[in-house]
Amino acid sequence: PCQKIFLRSRPLLLTDNSTDKMSAAGNNNNKNSNAPPLPIGELNVLSTSTPKGYQTALNRYDEFVKKQNELFAENGVNTVYPKFNDLTEVYVCGEVLANGSMLSSTPPIAPVLSQFSQYLFEEKKSDGDPLAPLVQVQYLSGVKSVLFKKFKPLAYTGDS
Incomplete structure (x- = not known):
């Protein structure tokens, strides 16, 4: 299954595997945080602000x-x-x-x-x-x- 996400009016399709790849690559959205790395399959969408x-x-x-x-x-x-x-x-x-x-x-x-x-x-x-x-x-x-x-x-x- 795919989930459609809109970022700046451009759709981005995320499959179950794409979030795994982004997390596994260390793409933590909250780089200013001292939080531990996220488990595979999760994206941190909260900013420190x-x-x-x-x-x-x-x-x-x-x-x-x-x-x-x-x-x-x-x-x-x-x-x-x-x-x-x-x-x-x-x-x-x-x-x-x-x-x-x-x-x-x-x-x-x-x-x-x-x-x-x-x-x-x-x-x-x-x-x-x-x-x-x-x-x-x-x-x-x-x-x-x-x-x-x-x-x-x-x-x-x-x-x-």
């Missing part, structure tokens, strides 16, 4: 929550969004079944993330310019990645 990027995305999420909660208070709305570190599994995933899956395919946090997306779309930098589209995507992707790592039911794919 990934944790910093995740934290920047979470800071933007918390900034959104703070501003949104201030708007709620000003308008007498009895709703408070939790900051990222205060999120609970119930708030993010809803009811989780015994097998680890979510009862609903639409997690309760979905509307909050939708509002966060809108916030990023409307937010201006200090110079008054809007955030670049790829920066918006990085923030959304960073928040999503950390959510999926922290709350395993979001990534549930079925019993193996």
